[in-house]
Amino acid sequence: MAAGTRSVFFHIDLDAFFASAEELDDPSLAGKPVVVGAAPGHRGVVSTCSYAARRYGIHSAMPISEAYRLCPEAVFLPVRMARYAELSSRVMAVFQDYTPDVVRVSIDEASMDMSGTERLWGSPSAAAASIRDRVQDEIGLSISIGVAANRYVAKVASGTMKPAGLVVVPEGEEAAFMAALRLKDLWGVGAKTRARLTELGIDSMERLLALSPECVSSIFGNAGGDFIYRAARGIDPGIYGGESKSRSISSETTFETDVVDREYVEGVLLGMAEELVSRLYAEGACSRCAVLKLRYDDFETLSARETRPAPFAGSSGVYEAARGLLERKWNGRPLRLVGLGLAGLDEGGSGQAELFEERGDREARVERAGIAAARKGLGKLTRARLVPRPPSD
């Protein structure tokens, strides 16, 4: 950015993305209450719902059973992530036409540095309107855009006028813009933090803004306090600062009914170990830390991890670690969920070479061949252990 150029950031959010994607692919759904997520009668939550569904009180993360109770006549659809990813890529490609600096924040959000683009695209509001119209006309999806001098305020602004909103916060008015919001609009301040603030009698932005930085930090610690203090004043606390390279991967599943059969759980973990190592391979990354996650029938959730001196050389190492952690951590109570993850990706390792090639062991080579075959669509080499069998309890 040239010296003297004003900073201009756009934050773009796709409106009710998964539900909108379903309406795009099936126009007969338009205007109906559409709920994308788990199927009614099963364990799970609402992933996204249409604005028509929101009028019944349905919202993201709500148990699907409650959504069904609120609106049994809604259209309940499963998540089709591959389709949404494809649409997302097309939308992001439109953004790329306006600036090379597009940070893809999630499947339905992007942060763009539009500084210095006025000669190309006109005023920020003209450029934003152009992007909004193009995404609507070329792809058929609705977006909301926030414009501000930093990424944080742009992000918050994008959420204040959904759907199809376009909110411009003029430079210099960031603090005033934030001060006029409700506490719950502060991105990064969730239910627990709000409850803590309420306990202390801080129930409005005005009261929060009256606190000194030392006072906020004494409540929430250095990092948390600093974040809240800056965010409330419209100073970017650095939400998209770090590298976007993934630092962990994981897979977890909630059982349809609680499970006490150890062999069944181990079979699930073996499948997860293979899936994780295959993803690791695809990323060219490595890890030497396995993390097991358990959730009991009463929702108590715990985790255990094991860090090895050297990166895992294949899925059998990951599986053995998982089995050891299960042995150590599981007290035999009915399990609702089991999950497996790999953390510390690439820390102190040389990536894929270390994962597969330098080890030279036969198993790793067999596995690599299997993954390569699967990626070519030749089918997955599946161990006998993974052939579905019902829980024995």
Add this chain to the structure above:
DNA sequence: TCTGGGGTCCTAGGACCC
């Protein structure tokens, strides 16, 4: 009617070393 799955970052305590 309960409460998904995929991530990120931070904290706090213990071990161990200098």
Add this chain to the structure above:
DNA sequence: TCTGGGGTCCTAGGACCC
């Protein structure tokens, strides 16, 4: 005698977000 202080690694849990 009465116990420094910093640094790193590891672990478990928690808060938050989409």
